[in-house]
Amino acid sequence: MSDNISVVFTPSGKRGTFPKGENILKIARELGVDLDSVCGGRGICGRCQIIPSFGQFAKFNIECTEESFTAFNDVEARYKRIKGLKDDRRLGCNCQIMADAVVDVPEESQIHKQVIRKAISDKPLVVNPTTKLYLIDVEEPDMHHPSGDLERVKVALQNQWGITIHHYNIHILTQLQKKLRDGKWQVTAVVRQQEQFFELVDIFAGFCENIYGLAFDVGSTTISCNLVNLRDGVVINSVGAMNPQIRFGEDLMSRVSYSMMNADGAGEMTKAVRETLNNLMEKAREGHDIEADLIVEMVLVGNPVMHHLLLGLSPVELGWAPFALATNGAVNIPATELGFAVNKGCLAYILPCIAGHVGADCAGVVLSESPYNADKLTLLVDVGTNAEIVFGNKDKLLACSSPTGPAFEGAQISCGQRAAPGAIERVRIDSETLEPKFKVIGCETWSNDPEFATENASVGVTGICGSGIIEVIAEMMLASILTNDGFIDGEKAAINPRIIAEGRTFAYILHDGEQQIKVTQNDIRAIQLAKAALYAGCQLLIDKIGRPPEFIGLAGAFGSHIDPKYAMILGMIPDCPLENVQSVGNAAGTGARMALINRTARTEIERVVHQIEKIETAVEPNFQDYFVGAMGIPHATADFPHLQKSITLPPKIKRDAAASGGGERRRRR
């Protein structure tokens, strides 16, 4: 038969000529068209759906009609009846070309399909998971040619999918005999690909349609978990929990101390976090009818201390110079070793750490925001107990961490609390009357609204969270309640009795209900120290590049809640056009999800992390100066022309912040 029929695939535009009667799935494979299939052409999986495009296609010089294809057949009819199939669709594996044809491959039939992220700013993620499914028919044993069940599975994968298995999970063996016979020698193989290395992870009897993965962001305070369908990258469920290690220490350093002071301190914390992770896995599955055995992939991110405790490693070395990591490479570890009751072939992938204080969570942020592909100089800030800072673009990328301490998380603040219902998160102060209004998490109305008392009744006003403390201090500055050097001005008590004396200093009462919520001079000092550390870290990286950022991304829970304007008023972050400062959401978690659904993301972040230039703030001579200079509000050493364009700031005054004790704090690490 001569190859005289032209076939064009859209949207790829790939084309070729083929003999009449050739199968569309086969043609697609020959041309390298991105057309999915799990069942290998048996009409079972429905992944190879295509849309015949009828009409005159001048640019291809093709007229495509009903006659271009074989008629809808029984296999397709059965699939449509059982699983459903849109009217314009065909199964590529059961449809042959009979004349010149144009064939469209819809998004969901593509192997490298994309999944849309929820937030508007988010780029879509490409789906190309490490682990995929392959339906195979395995030869039955034959005593004339004795060979093992496993070996015949390997032969089937080789012959039917061209996959050479280099390694198999040893736990497969125990169920192999039963599964092959239960499936009547038809099984779905779960195959993991790492570079050009193929591992047989498991097999399921008969046809298995979906496998799943988990992406964990292990924060010091909260842990989030996404259950993801590896077929299409869609998040099935998102759940979260408090990090149970909090009972051993609120911030990272106290957990490191706990493991120094207690013989098996690290072990206890490891056990605690692993239990919570496994519980989250169970919680994520609830109501979704997904067997734990179907969970075959897992990705985790966390800062270096979380990373070490998760892996059962002592974090003690991270507590002092030279802040040595046990490993900075990406870690592949069987999920069962981390205590997960999932598929025994499930591999947990933990992103690489960048440095002793810049962890796998920061690598997740970098992967998510990919500044290494950007032209624009991008500053990424992930604020936790340590701020992890990345700056640069495709030419060069720098990273450091800065010891902000837990003030931004509401710790070390007299009325501080974690971001939870009842916490004040938004504040405005009238610059005439010095009267505040605020909003609390869990209640949509402002506190000066007549409805507030009613609507707030169920949550109350319990404290100030990180973003609230930023706003109230910035507003106190804008209303001149703060003096130039960051002191609460006692003379302002004459205007509003909310300014009260507390010993030799003053405080500002934000709310006087069941609980009195106030801002003390110590609170302001704590925030000054934290924001100075953050700013100094950013400035250090800006110095190394020699140019200011063109985009600032604020990552993490704190970064999501903070109003960029107030961050800038306070002098937390360097000056930048306000419209170019954005929250990038839980970028660490997004990075974990990317590494979960796309195997090339893993090699990408490993390569990038290796190339990042690591800056150790503790030994940078300028850090001290920047730190001291950034203590004021806003501070002495930097101009904020973009900020001043956007909002009206009180007259900027030179301040001497030398007395603020930043040097001592710096050595705290």
Next chain:
Amino acid sequence: MSDNISVVFTPSGKRGTFPKGENILKIARELGVDLDSVCGGRGICGRCQIIPSFGQFAKFNIECTEESFTAFNDVEARYKRIKGLKDDRRLGCNCQIMADAVVDVPEESQIHKQVIRKAISDKPLVVNPTTKLYLIDVEEPDMHHPSGDLERVKVALQNQWGITIHHYNIHILTQLQKKLRDGKWQVTAVVRQQEQFFELVDIFAGFCENIYGLAFDVGSTTISCNLVNLRDGVVINSVGAMNPQIRFGEDLMSRVSYSMMNADGAGEMTKAVRETLNNLMEKAREGHDIEADLIVEMVLVGNPVMHHLLLGLSPVELGWAPFALATNGAVNIPATELGFAVNKGCLAYILPCIAGHVGADCAGVVLSESPYNADKLTLLVDVGTNAEIVFGNKDKLLACSSPTGPAFEGAQISCGQRAAPGAIERVRIDSETLEPKFKVIGCETWSNDPEFATENASVGVTGICGSGIIEVIAEMMLASILTNDGFIDGEKAAINPRIIAEGRTFAYILHDGEQQIKVTQNDIRAIQLAKAALYAGCQLLIDKIGRPPEFIGLAGAFGSHIDPKYAMILGMIPDCPLENVQSVGNAAGTGARMALINRTARTEIERVVHQIEKIETAVEPNFQDYFVGAMGIPHATADFPHLQKSITLPPKIKRDAAASGGGERRRRR
């Protein structure tokens, strides 16, 4: 400096010219001379010992004198003081050449050293283990160039030994930080090489001299364990135990039945054998001051049922056609997965199985005897509940198993017992008087010796073991106590009252002490069935090759104890010059030991097993005929000219063995 000094190494004869002052270890490496080193030239390990050869060497055109080498230095003196060093020896790493020199590398300094096997017939084994030690100095962490401890270990192995680590055992991480610091950044890396793939198995703080491996032969009845030093292949300790699965069934088929009849029958047997294996590991270490953590390699062999139960696999499929193995490939499994409390990086290697009834034990026999390298047609017979038979030479190798049943192991024999103290193992019958004499295991004197009663007192006479039953029946034939068709001749009672009537048949009383030990007609039938099966299996393979064996090796405990002459008189094995029939000892265990100490042995046996042609006796049409024909003693279908040359046989008579029921037995499997 010009390269003008000639250096010749013996025994390799490798030579080259080098600059004056060059280090001998370095020269050896450059020339590819087989000179060992663990410490990489630090003068710690003493593995690179060489012997300067002084004198005129006409064939090399070299005069080698004291001046050819630098003087004995402090490092060598220290090593000699602490560890001892023969007077003629130097440390290659601390000795430089100063003039033309001849350098001898003694056997123990060679990397691929040989280890002598105990038995005289045994070929020496080459030592080239999968896992070796490498002393490294690891860079200390530097916060200006942050990198993980693990990554710096990898860099050290790369820079100091040229080894690229592809994989590391995840359990290393937990102890890594401590070990590096305990060793003051000098550690010994344990590295496993499989093909060109290097795995970091563990690290030990400081210099570690020895690591160990275990070779297990998991028989249905007994389990043997060799503890081996991987440095030189020397067996440190050999221990053994009964297979605890005996309580679930004496022979293989009854264990398969047990797992069919009981929900977790296979699981119970798996647990039992794993416990015994771990106990043997402990027992082997006793008194040898070897930490379990130093055991980093393990090799196991066993028949297919033992293989499956060991791995936690159901053996049920092995109980019926088509006798499908779960896997026939070599299995690598972490030893901890088999329940061993050894180094967590210890990998257990299980030799490949040949077919559903020809197991990893037989692969061990093949590896040990290497008929695939032989010119002579070699017949290897390993007798257990199934006889595993291999026949061929370097051109072609065939294998089959034959259902001998447990009679050769003393089971199904009225007074049968396992080979243990008290069991009759040697028998002679006077052909005139029909009086027997015998020897029992555990007593050196014959039963007709006046000392026998005294010397035997402690062990007694408790039964007949496999080799004893062979001899007594063969001697009964030689003494014409047996009729031509294998019946005990009642008329012989007239000559000796040891021939007694038992119902319609007769028995022969071998011993009448505390216990009466006799041979019944049923015993003779059981042995006839077993030996006919064995003979028929051999004959089938001989047919396929078309020529008789030139060497017969009898493997296993039974093969070690049996007198080849009697095996031939009985017609168990084909005819062959008696001097070419030998016991090859526990060849399966030797094969395990070879795979333990030499990694190329593993690839070799995997290749060979793949090439062996598997014959399934159950479906071979000639098997039935051979079986029936081989029922007589000696039997009807074969001549034994070699045997007849060696001993005087009674007149050979055609017998009709057709009524013997062999067909029924054949289908027993």
